[in-house]
Amino acid sequence: MADKDTMTLEVFRYHPETDSEPRFQSYEVPYNEDWVVLDAINWVKDHVDGSLTHRWSCRMGVCGSCGMMVNGEPKLTCAAFLKDYYPFPIKVEPLVNFAVERDLVVAMDGFMEKLQDVKPYIIRDDVNDTSDGEYRQSPAELAQYKQYSMCINCMLCYAACPVAGHEDDFLGPAALALGHRYNKDSRDQGQAERLDVMLAGEAIWGCTFVGECTVVCPKHVDPAGAIQQAKAMAAQEYFKGFVMPKGTGVAKGAAK
Amino acid sequence: MKRSSEALWWALFSAGGVMAALFVPAFVIVTGFLLPAGDAAVAAERTARFAAAVGWWPVKLALLGIIALSLIHAGHRIRHTLMDLGMRKQSGLLKVPCYGGALAGTVWAAMVLWGI
Numbered sequence: 137m138a139d140k141d142t143m144t145l146e147v148f149r150y151h152p153e154t155d156s157e158p159r160f161q162s163y164e165v166p167y168n169e170d171w172v173v174l175d176a177i178n179w180v181k182d183h184v185d186g187s188l189t190h191r192w193s194c195r196m197g198v199c200g201s202c203g204m205m206v207n208g209e210p211k212l213t214c215a216a217f218l219k220d221y222y223p224f225p226i227k228v229e230p231l232v233n234f235a236v237e238r239d240l241v242v243a244m245d246g247f248m249e250k251l252q253d254v255k256p257y258i259i260r261d262d263v264n265d266t267s268d269g270e271y272r273q274s275p276a277e278l279a280q281y282k283q284y285s286m287c288i289n290c291m292l293c294y295a296a297c298p299v300a301g302h303e304d305d306f307l308g309p310a311a312l313a314l315g316h317r318y319n320k321d322s323r324d325q326g327q328a329e330r331l332d333v334m335l336a337g338e339a340i341w342g343c344t345f346v347g348e349c350t351v352v353c354p355k356h357v358d359p360a361g362a363i364q365q366a367k368a369m370a371a372q373e374y375f376k377g378f379v380m381p382k383g384t385g386v387a388k389g390a391a392k
Numbered sequence: 393m394k395r396s397s398e399a400l401w402w403a404l405f406s407a408g409g410v411m412a413a414l415f416v417p418a419f420v421i422v423t424g425f426l427l428p429a430g431d432a433a434v435a436a437e438r439t440a441r442f443a444a445a446v447g448w449w450p451v452k453l454a455l456l457g458i459i460a461l462s463l464i465h466a467g468h469r470i471r472h473t474l475m476d477l478g479m480r481k482q483s484g485l486l487k488v489p490c491y492g493g494a495l496a497g498t499v500w501a502a503m504v505l506w507g508i
Contacts, residue, residue, distance in 0.1 A: 298476055299476070302480055303480060335396060335399060336396065337396050338396070338398075339396075341396050341398035341399070341402065344472040344473070344475065344476050346476070367402055367406075368406065370399060371399045371400075371402055371403040371406070373399075374399030374400070374403075375399070375403070
């Protein structure tokens with residue numbers, strides 16, 4: 137049993153300019169019922185070891201910066217309470233399936249590219265003049281995609297997904313859910329363009345429906361559900377491709 | 393961009409999942425428990441009437457569809473499980489035993505149904 141007032145934090149350390157390989161460093165941190173793992177890491181940074189490097193910003197589950205592996209599970213450290221682990225040691229590591237830049241900071245480049253690949257913005261053939269007012273949308277049309285728009289790009293789903301770690305061409309849960317979010321938006325006309333990206337190689341078909349992405353999602357986005365719906369859409373598009381090889385524009389009508 | 397043929401397999405997998413989830417358990421309950429239940433003579437009579445229904449060609453055709461899609465569903469699931477277990481590079485090669493097995497099972501089912 138640890139001392140009642142402290143807890144042990146085992147933190148993954150790696151400074152590429154000096155370390156030949158990663159190591160773990162233990163810190164005794166004050167135990168406070170109200171504290172989350174992020175508070176403990178910040179305490180270490182402020183009071184013990186200023187060289188410990190991690191990402192964080194909002195402390196309230198909105199920004200998506202502080203995702204790390206906590207005892208082997210992908211978690212937002214601002215939402216993982218010390219009391220749920222007390223009195224046992226907590227092991228903190230950078231998100232798996234990503235390259236480590238330094239300590240708990242991972243490289244996001246591949247993820248950012250995948251987000252861009254799905255064209256996560258409204259695409260219009262005919263752009264209305266602003267004087268014509270906004271594109272109207274009913275509550276029912278909003279409900280079609282609202283859930284998928286809650287993603288905060290925290291990348292926990294990529295750390296949870298066994299495919300994301302092994303298949304570089306797989307777009308991954310968050311990017312596919314985001315693409316699906318725009319495909320389901322009544323104001324959007326870019327479905328065919330996005331499905332073209334999704335239909336290629338392993339981009340969407342890499343998913344073997346493990347479903348862990350949905351389990352770990354802190355915003356209840358259900359990327360696994362989005363991917364299955366997107367697969368159904370992509371399969372329809374695939375068969376349409378045989379009927380009318382140049383007629384992928386059919387999908388645009390379906391977005392209405 | 394090159395479109396993956398995976399869409400075809402996934403569509404068949406998806407259809408097979410519905411078949412396997414809806415009909416296969418029902419068949420297990422009907423043929424395994426309900427038909428042989430109760431008095432032996434009554435059960436034999438009931439089973440004979442069921443067998444006669446299966447002899448009707450639209451029923452045979454429906455059964456063949458359910459069996460074929462369920463087998464493809466199983467083959468696809470096995471293939472992807474093996475890919476998850478580390479055979480991702482062999483994903484193309486795995487099609488042969490997985491979908492080939494489903495095809496063989498379908499041909500076998502067709503021969504059995506033909507003989508009823």
